[in-house]
Amino acid sequence: MKMEILNSIDSYYGTELMFKAIALILLSCAAIFDIRSKKIPVSFPFVQILLSFIYCLYQLSAERANINDLLLSLFPGVLLIIICFISRQGLGLGDGLMALSLGPVMGMTDMMLAIFIGFCFSAIASVILLAMHRVNGKSTLAFIPFLTAGVGVMSFAFN
Numbered sequence: 001m002k003m004e005i006l007n008s009i010d011s012y013y014g015t016e017l018m019f020k021a022i023a024l025i026l027l028s029c030a031a032i033f034d035i036r037s038k039k040i041p042v043s044f045p046f047v048q049i050l051l052s053f054i055y056c057l058y059q060l061s062a063e064r065a066n067i068n069d070l071l072l073s074l075f076p077g078v079l080l081i082i083i084c085f086i087s088r089q090g091l092g093l094g095d096g097l098m099a100l101s102l103g104p105v106m107g108m109t110d111m112m113l114a115i116f117i118g119f120c121f122s123a124i125a126s127v128i129l130l131a132m133h134r135v136n137g138k139s140t141l142a143f144i145p146f147l148t149a150g151v152g153v154m155s156f157a158f159n
Helices: 002-037 043-061 067-072 075-086 093-106 108-131 144-157
Strands: none
Touching: 002 043, 002 093, 002 144, 043 067, 043 093, 075 093, 075 108, 093 108, 093 144, 108 144
């Protein structure tokens, strides 16, 4: 009996880790596109939405989450999309869509912290680039690389 419980726990965390690793790979690919062109192809959030949907089905079937938790996990992405429209694309729609699609895999708390970490890394990079006179106050930075770093920290550093 004890061994069955340990196997089910290992199986659940292994599955969770696999989905987070796939999400991190997708984010890394999106970060490359974001750095090069400051745009993210819609295929990246679409693929992540499909993976998140599969993960949601897995969580619901394993009774590890309920529908309210999964809906709440979409909040950070919705918040970034709202910021996108309020700031007139100061923060890109692709950034918000990626955060929205990552919500179910990460959970609301981890996703909020990943976004916060991403903003902190972005601020540090901005200050350094401004101090080195590489950019000016009107320059834009790709956010997905910083979001990727935040998701990486939240996925592997605290679990």
